[in-house]
Amino acid sequence: MDLDKALRISAAGMAAQSTRLRVVAENLANRDSTGESPGADPYRRRTVSFADRLDRETGTRAVAVNRIGQAPGEFPRHYDPSHPAADPTGYVKTPNVDSLIEVMDMREAQRSYSANLSVLETTRGMLTRAIEALR
Incomplete structure (x- = not known):
């Protein structure tokens, strides 16, 4: 495989996992964000979908972020009639963010990012040794 292609594939993987880490951080930061008015929906967990993309310039396939969507499902509710976002029955909708899942x-995104970084560093080392051998 061409070393340039290996660098591009690793960089694409790192970019995709970086986006995933950003979305996870947003989810964790908003895990307690409720609606601002009675009965309003709270923050909805965001998800990242990946796709296989063809780089026409090099003819390689690499991962890319396909879309950033929202997780479906009902919002958990808890009873707190004094909360500003409580509905008429006293229940507050809370975000569908589970800290354990996030x-x-x-961790999975960090490991994928780290694996791509290792490939990038190894490839760069191979290029450096090839250049030194040509001197």
Whole structure:
């Protein structure tokens, strides 16, 4: 495989995982964000979908972010009639963000990012050694 292609594929993987880490951080930061008015919907968990993309310039396939969407499902509710976002029955909708799931997504994204970084560093080292051999 061409070393330039390996660098591009690794960089694409790092960019995709970086986006995923950003979305996970947003989810964690908003896990307690409720609606601002009675009965209003709170923050909805965001998700990242990946797709296989063809780089026409090099003829390689690499991962890319396909879209950033929202997780479906009902919002958990808890009883707090004094909360400004409580509905007439006293229940407040809370975000559908589960900290455990977010932390697991974060660790997976970190590991994928790290693996791509290792490939990038190894490829760069191979290029450096090839240039030194040509001197």
